[in-house]
Amino acid sequence: MPPAVPSSATPLTNPQDGAVRYGPALTLLASLFFMWGFITVINNTLLPHLRSVFELNYTQTTLIESVWFIAYFxxxxPSAKLIERIGYQKALVVGLLIMAAGALGMMLAASLPSYGVTLTMLFVIACGITLLQVAANPYVAVVGKPETASSRLNLVQALNSAGTMLAPMFGAYLILGRSKGGTAEAGVVLTEAERLADAQSVILPYGLVAAVLLILAVVIAKFPLPAMVSTGARREALHDAAGQGAWQRFWNHPLWQHRNLVLGVPAIFIYLIAEIGVANLFINFVSQPDIANLTHEQAGKYLSLLWGGMMVGRFAGAAIMQRFDAAKVLALFSVGAFVVMIVTVFAQGPVAMWSLILVGLFHSIMFPTIFTLGIKGLGPLTEEASGLLVMAIAGGALVVVQGYIADRVGLQTSFLLTAACELYIVFYALWGSRPTAALVDVEVEAPVA
Structure with a gap:
């Protein structure tokens, strides 16, 4: 490994002191992880709802989620640039306000109702979440000892999973449970009047979400958050590229010297195809007569178990990675995910349903662990690296590919795509995550009293 680039940055060295000084800030940031997890997973109940309201096939249904993840790309x-300009705290507030505006727009879309306005407002919400992701993930990763960054991010991501676990119950009760399509047996065709009435069930839940986001924006704006500061080393790292053409600067950018980042970006991209495909097609899959023969409302409650498994896995992963190498733990979990997806494809009845639920446990540590392995040793380049990794969340947009496969060869067979994704994560964990050209980490300022 090449020697680190000198830097004036000094990471925290005393974990006990760090816990005292940064505990309140991390607790508040954990609430952001909870909220964006909650709002993202409302989509898992929203998609089967919109499928019945607008009479969509699987390709059209998953295209809705693709629009959501295109926002990450x-x-x-732009989120990384905005953070450089206004700082992390103001960026978090702006992100929450953007999300609130999108949630209010969803109320408008439901009252019309309009498929086009729905797509637009989901895109707006996702843009706000993107800004939060770019700001909050690297912040949590660099506060504390570098060797426990994966553990720390898994811990706050467990709160994200708490949001994803509760969201299906919220959506099942307030969206599916209050609509004709959500409570009807599989295959029932709704009348025009019933579909229009069903569309209105989205107004109340998104109104509640908008109110919570606005309150949280006020709290974040008033809270004395620590500031993650640049040391000037980033400019030194980019100095050699000065005077070159645009393409030369791009290809000679020091980011590309870091294998763990270069291979981590596709790892995030591919993982999101797996996670989002499972979550968004879960309700339709387990509702099938030869799997569990449930209504959409009932299936939405079982979806909470999948996301609950992610929460349990992240709490467990945070503890395990205090003692074991994060890359090896990632390899073990990704092999487990591959095995249960193969069972899902070839089993029938409750076995297929429970194996699909179990994949949540194995998916649990993947995003936060890949993220921290991807920015490891990036030092003053962490902001740019974070932007690239969050941009890779756009991989969730390719869930439309699984929707297309499901329309052509069957929903159950389409989960072979998920199994293939798990194999790349095994490769990244065992080889691709090894850092090259490591730099010294950025520093974090103490909180303002």
Whole structure:
């Protein structure tokens, strides 16, 4: 491994002191992880709802989620630039306000009702979440000892999973449970009047979400958050590229010297195809007569178990990675995910349903662990690296590919795509995550009293 680039940055060295000084800030940030997990997973109940309201096939249904994740691709780099300009705290507030605006727009879309406005407002919400992701993930990763970054991010991501576990119950009760399509047996065709009435069930839940987001924005704006500061080393790292053409600067950018980042970006991209495909098609899958023969409302409650498994896995992963190498733990979990997905594809009845639920446990540590392995040793390049990794969340947009496969060869067979994704994560964990050209980490300022 090449020697680290000198830097004036000094990471925290006393974990007990760090816990005292940064505990309140991390607790508040954990609430952001909870909220964006909650709002993202409302989509898992929203998609089967919209499928019945607008009479969509699987390709059209998963295209809704693709629009959501395209926002990550579009908004990630602008988010990183905005953070550089206004700082992390103000960026968090802006992100929450953007999300609140999108939630209010969803109320408008439901009152019309309009498929096009729905897509637009989901895109707006996702842009706000993107900004939060770019700001909060690297912040948590660098506060504390570098060797426990994966453990720390898994811990706060467990709160994200708490949000994802509660969201299906919220959506099942307030969206599916209050709609004709959500409580009807599989295959029932709704009348025009019933579909229009069902569309209105989205207004109340998104109104509640908008109110919570606005309150949280006020709290974040008033809270004395620590500031993650640049040391000037980033400019030194980019100095050699000065005077070159745009393409030369791009290809000679020091980011590309870091194998763990270069291979980590596709790892995030591919993992999101797996996670989002499972979550968004879960309700339709387990509702099938030869699997569990449930209504959508009932299936939404079982979806909570999948996300609950992610929460349990992240708490467990945070503890395990205090003692064991994060890359090896990632390899073990990704092999487990591959095995249960193969069972899902070839089993029938409750066995297929429970194996799909179990994949949540194995998926639990993947995103936070890949993220921290991807920015490891990036030092003053952490902001740009974070932007690229969050941009890779756009991989969730390719859930439409699984929707297309499901329409052509069957929903159950389409989960072979998920199994293939798990194999790349095994490769990244065992080889691709090894850092090259490591730099010294950025520093974090003490909180303002």
């Amino acid at each position: 579009v908004a990630s780099i």
